[in-house]
Amino acid sequence: MSPRVKWGLALLSIPIMLWTVIPLLWMVALSFKDAASQSNAPDMNMFGNFWPKEPTLQNYREIFVGSARDLFVPALMNSIIVCLVSTLISVILAMFCAYAISRLDFPGKRIILGTALTVSFFPVISLVTPLYDLWRAIGLFDTIPGLVLPYLSLTLPLSIWIMTAFFQQIPWEMEQAAQVDGATSWQAFRKVIVPLAAPGVFTTAIITFFTAWNDFVFAISLTSERARTVPAALAFFTGASQFEQPTGAIMAGAVVVTIPVVILVLVFQRRIVAGLTSGAVKG
Incomplete structure (x- = not known):
């Protein structure tokens, strides 16, 4: 250049x-x-x-020790719990599904990938009303599992697609060599395939976490108070009077919510880059 x-x-x-x-x-x-x-x-x-x-720092004191504390702090804890659980479940399920799709030859494999892609493009707002009625009927409304399950519908299809591409880049001969040396299929997967696919796993986990962390539609529609996450809680901030907009407190909450995203990107920057460029060059 x-x-x-x-x-x-x-x-x-x-x-x-x-x-x-x-x-x-x-x-x-x-x-x-x-x-x-x-x-x-x-x-x-x-x-x-x-x-x-x-x-x-008045706005930060407002959300941590002031009048907005009871709204913001529980919502922040809910966001951390829901996003971590959703990410963990999504990555584990996507890992096994992607491994089966990339390694095994079975009928309907392309249908599974096509279905996952279709679900990932499905409008989220169209799912809110039936989920709201169903969750109210079975007792999942305003609960942590009631948010984790819908988040899996957002994150799992994307995770399957990303991780399938990574597993397809790993030579099958390496797994066969491990089995020749006496390793079982599970040992070859755990000790050979997973370490080689680590950049893809980290990339998938971070993208999944961001997707769940930034969700607003499910969070505001399927919760009331107990399981409300930060994006939804920010919409309920109120000022000192009905004529005052809590702009400063909302921005302070937004800054606090952005900090974990920045930290994750800085800590795992090399793995993200390695994951996004993996398979771009053959040889």
């Missing part, structure tokens, strides 16, 4: 990064503003009313 092309791509990436970063910075700036600063008072803000001159 010539220097001219490199500089051209670098210049092209600048507006793209600004387009992505500025809304996030605006969210952070609002979380540090008090009610007076949010009124766009020029004497209390700088950079065109973008950043407060005197940042405050």
Whole structure:
């Protein structure tokens, strides 16, 4: 790649990064503003009313120890539990399903993949009404399992597709060599196939976690109070009066919710890149 092309791509990436970063910075700036600063008072803000001159942690205290604590903290715990359980179940089931699809030859294999792809494109909003009636009838409404099961319908098809592509890239001869050395089929899968597919497993787990973490439709429709997650809880924030919008508290909650996503990407960045590019080059 010539220097001219490199500089051209670098210049092209600048507006793209600004387009992505500025809304996030605006969210952070609002979380540090008090009610007076949010009124766009020029004497209390700088950079065109973008950043407060005197940042405050009032909004963060509001959601952790203030009046919004009873709404935000339980919702944050529910989000962590629901997303971790959904991710674990989805990855385990997708791992076995993808292994069977990529290694075994049985009738209906293409139908399973096609069905998984069709389900992943199915409109979520169309499932809410029948699930709401069913969950109310069988006692799953406003429960953790009542959210985990619908989340599997979102994450499992995508996980199967991603992991199937990774397992198909692993040479079958390596598994056969392990069996020749005395390993059982389960030992070959656990000690040979799974470590080789680790980048794909990590990539699938992180994408699955993000999908469940950011869901709003199921969270607000299938919960009331006990199992409500953070995306739904933010919609119920109220101000000091009926005429005041809790913009700062909502932005503080959004920043807190974004932190786990950033941490996961930073910690597992190399594995994500390795997983996304696995199989791109043969040989």
